[in-house]
Amino acid sequence: MLRFDLSKKLGETELLPLLHFKGQIQLTGICTLFGDSGAGKTSLVRALAGLDDDFSGSVCFKSNSWQGEKHFVRTEKRKIGIVFQEPRLFPHLDVLANLQLAGKKADAPLYTIKQLAEILGFSDLLHKRSRQLSGGQKQRIAIARAILRAPELLIMDEPLASLDKPSRLELLPFIKKLGEQIPTLYITHNMQELFYLSRQMLLIDRGRVEAIGDPNLLFLDARLSLVKHAHSGLLIEVNKITWQPMFAMASGRIDGQAILLTGYQEREEKALPDKLQIKVASKDIIIATRPIKHSSLQNCLQVTILQIEPLVAGVALLTLTTGKQKLLAKITRKSLIELKLQPNLVVFAYIKAMSIVGEAE
Amino acid sequence: MLRFDLSKKLGETELLPLLHFKGQIQLTGICTLFGDSGAGKTSLVRALAGLDDDFSGSVCFKSNSWQGEKHFVRTEKRKIGIVFQEPRLFPHLDVLANLQLAGKKADAPLYTIKQLAEILGFSDLLHKRSRQLSGGQKQRIAIARAILRAPELLIMDEPLASLDKPSRLELLPFIKKLGEQIPTLYITHNMQELFYLSRQMLLIDRGRVEAIGDPNLLFLDARLSLVKHAHSGLLIEVNKITWQPMFAMASGRIDGQAILLTGYQEREEKALPDKLQIKVASKDIIIATRPIKHSSLQNCLQVTILQIEPLVAGVALLTLTTGKQKLLAKITRKSLIELKLQPNLVVFAYIKAMSIVGEAE
Amino acid sequence: DFAPIKVAVASNFRNSLTEIAANYTVQSGQKVLISSASSGTLYNQIRHGAPFDLFLSADQKRAQLIEQSALGVKGSRFTYAQGQLAFWVPRQQAKVDLTTLKQYSGRFAIANPRLAPYGLAAEQALKALHLWRQFSYVQGANISQTYQFIESGNVEAGLVAYAQLLQNPLLKAEQYYLLPAHLHQPIVQQGVLLAAAKQPEKVQQFIDYLISAEVQALLREKGYL
């Protein structure tokens, strides 16, 4: 458990006269920090790391009080590994020396430099200086450095922001696995990362903690500042996974209804997990009032319309339910009118595409 | 026209022993530089800007030779506005003074500081110092600085990397418009930005220019290193745009076939453009052998299958044509088998979702 | 025992004293340690506890001040040398004499009258000759600086110590004119035994040697009176 109640005055004339962060988060897996540019994400993690002593208030990490009225545990004693928003490699050291320095005070790092170099793909860069690295290379080395510190808490401030998509997709599973070994605070602007990595999300808005909770629920809540991101899609849990050798594809069930999992890599039958999480983008759902035949649409769920909201001109957002789980669907006003859709109507929701997000617990 | 042939030896033991960039690009609109982390994008633009005199070779900008065997025009004489990969604001100056400094040598900037502050959303930050800004705020100010330089060429190195999605979506149209006024080289890892902004793309791979051309064509070419990104979708041109007041929606034609444009903002009828570019993701196309009725699927194109390629297990990629234009569609192997699809077959392609990318010329 | 005698000597006499002390050590076996600085510096040091046995000042005043204070041994003050002033014009072809001095125009080097006894004497002599207002002066902080001003060619002429001139192997007799001693108060260099001396008898023996006829004769050869 990480509990904090921290505040800092920035000055009356400021855009944000006061930063005040209060909340508590579970230290299992990755907790994502999400919010607009300038909302205060970096400020919060810096305060938690003890890097900004202008913050007053309290911080409790597990059973230790890191900051209170009369005491302040210094950063170096908090055992936090930080990937700063800028890489901050030491310019006078080569990559290897930068990483070795990180191990000086580490008790038992989970990985060796060599392992990390392989995982993060910088084995060839060990003897380069910071100046000779590309932006993305620096970021990968900064990640390795934070891990080598053998921290009890890992803070990553947009660590993958300047990586290309394939590298990012390659690293995400590693970060997710890491998060299961070391509690992690992860700042990102990327919703794919957010949904893939986190079971817990801390929403920051204008210098405050606006909400803490399951990203799924927060993205469903139209009262939050998230509303501008919402409608992009929700996570759904699929269980009873089995393998369909004929189509080289796995299938499963959502609240009892069968579904085929596209995009899931081939695995041996016994290695299949029990449950999976998938993300269905709201624009990937097709609503039909009768079943569709003779098409490439494979996945059909029978759902009930819960709510119909107008979005931008010409587009409406439907909230659907399969019983226990919810889905969002974006359709045109034209369809809405032609199909005469209304709340409580039962319709067919065809899922055109989905992404496998991870194995559910 | 920007023509260059530049090379730099990095050393035999290096990952990339040699950087060698050769090519020529049109100076109309934005040219995107795309490539993996460490491919050499930053190195190329630095060489073009005259910031790395270890490069030998030649650079010609319009009718001026910037670098040749015996001469080298210094950066300060090249009139280039650069948004560096890191913001690099002067720490001893506040935002306003940073921006004013940029105007010192500018002949006739397109925008005033005030206008840029409004467009880029930093009006409230003018009296802050670099240390007091968030990562995304710094980046926005670095963009403004490069514009205020009144450059003849604009270079932006991942300028939006640390912005939240709503801010990014807000800024993209501005950058696109800017690109029409000042030729721009734009480095990004984000495919949405790439497709939205660029008519021309420079693909960098392992220290070389791998290809230059229309992103649509390059992403269609399986021989390029892009193959790992491909199959995500293509741009399509829509013409004869008209307004459908009943559905608050615009419609148009693709190679003569009618289509409804979702997601296009309301506009007065006369302000509608003649042509639009839309992007259709390959996973957003549904193939049917007979027309689909009673569903929210609105847009149907009759297309001919050109090619069928297996992708990962269980998924196939179809290349379709409407006559002149091409579309990619990703479908499951199961559908492929069940619908008995083959090259040269005429099928119905339903477009579930699309994004409006911009007005075509 | 063989604890050396520590002598504090004004810089301008350091050379001569080194030679004298070396002779003395050969004769008596007694070692002499020489520390030199300007008389003013030595005076200040002695006042603040410098561990010297004997103070050889370049003037009379500072030796007197020490003698009168608790730092010196009353009645131990003695004159060990008396300097002579010479008018030196190294680049002169004809023989330098009083007329040369009287007709000289240009910058004139002397020692600072406030700091150095040779400077004071120079001022007195030039005033006696009614020449004081005739020149513009360049002042050395001590007599050796004054000598160097002239020697280096930066000043053409000036009043220096005769003892210094005699050290110069290139010196020719035409280049200088020895000023008559009556033109200024005698440039007496006095010494005083310091109260802090651990072995006053040994020091007194050295003083006796210093003022012995043998040494005084040597000093006359070296340009002292």
Next chain:
Amino acid sequence: MLSELDSSAILLTLKLAGLTTFILLLIAPPLAWWLAHSQRIFRPLIEALVALPLILPPTVLGFYLLIAFSPDNPFGQFWLSLTGSQLAFSFSGLLIASIIYSLPFVVQPLQSAFANLQKEYLEVGAMLGFNGPERFYRVLLPMLLPSFIIAGGLGFAHTIGEFGVVLMIGGNIPGETQLVSIALFDHVESLEYGQAHLLSLLLLGFSMALLVVIYGLLQKRQRALQYA
């Protein structure tokens, strides 16, 4: 209270220290830049040469300068033919000597700052269209202002206190080469302690006041940079 000589010495000292600092602040930055960044093989030699005036005791340095300034020697001769006047015992001579002697004190704090400077900011300067000199005064100077002030302050203070060299080549000519340091030395040597204390106090008081004001402004700026 203060003798006329002493007060004219004060004025002269201020003039010398001011001019020396000014000239050094013109000469030192390019030299310091070169020393901080050149990859020439002989750079360490030049670097050591700059520090050299420190190694010799000032009086001895002054002695050698005296020889160099003499019209018998090429440099002194050159100067004489150029300006018609002699270098030794003149204000110009003092100025040249002070510049040589105080050079390392101005060069080295600057070099220390330049050596750690991130060249990135100069690239920004070039991007903004500034040429070399403009980058110096639009980017480097304001960014490294504390170092320039420290360097200037050190040079100024040192020129005020310098003494051995100016004693040797100044010749203590009232109004022309008689500086406070020499006057102060005179007072101490001639056992005029009262005047020595007074002049010391005055010199220290004035210099302290000046330095406190400059350093105070510097601190204020720093505060503004961090907390405004």
Next chain:
Amino acid sequence: MLSELDSSAILLTLKLAGLTTFILLLIAPPLAWWLAHSQRIFRPLIEALVALPLILPPTVLGFYLLIAFSPDNPFGQFWLSLTGSQLAFSFSGLLIASIIYSLPFVVQPLQSAFANLQKEYLEVGAMLGFNGPERFYRVLLPMLLPSFIIAGGLGFAHTIGEFGVVLMIGGNIPGETQLVSIALFDHVESLEYGQAHLLSLLLLGFSMALLVVIYGLLQKRQRALQYA
């Protein structure tokens, strides 16, 4: 060639300069850090105080130190009761005086470097688990090595050349407090030019060699940092 006195003076000088530089490199960094970053109102005052020894001519400074070191005064008395020996005219006295006098030369290049340091790197140091002193020697020192070398070199060179203060405080006692600078001064004063030139050459040669080696190593490291 070289008299026995001169060679013992050289050894003594090296000992003094080495020790002074060593001690200054211990004292100066924290002081310079404080001067570069403190927001205390009295910081400019301390900053000016550090520069103060420069303002007074060395002999005069030496004179006041002499007074302070005298057993008649509290400080001198304190020292006497502590160590049983007098401070003036002893090696310890010389050492203390040299430290005071050379302090600004070591502090100010460091301060100049610290003032421009980006604190970001110290935050990384803290993140990596290093406490204050560890951050100093694991982060600051290696990162700002050029500045430390410049500062140390300046302090060393200056201590070698210093003369006014040590003459006053030391008393020019052969073998005990007679340093090369004083011996050299003596030679010049007593018109022993041959010995003066020889000693100057030796001093310059040795110091140059030392500095060239140090600065050369520094340059080599710099080259490695940029081009390796």
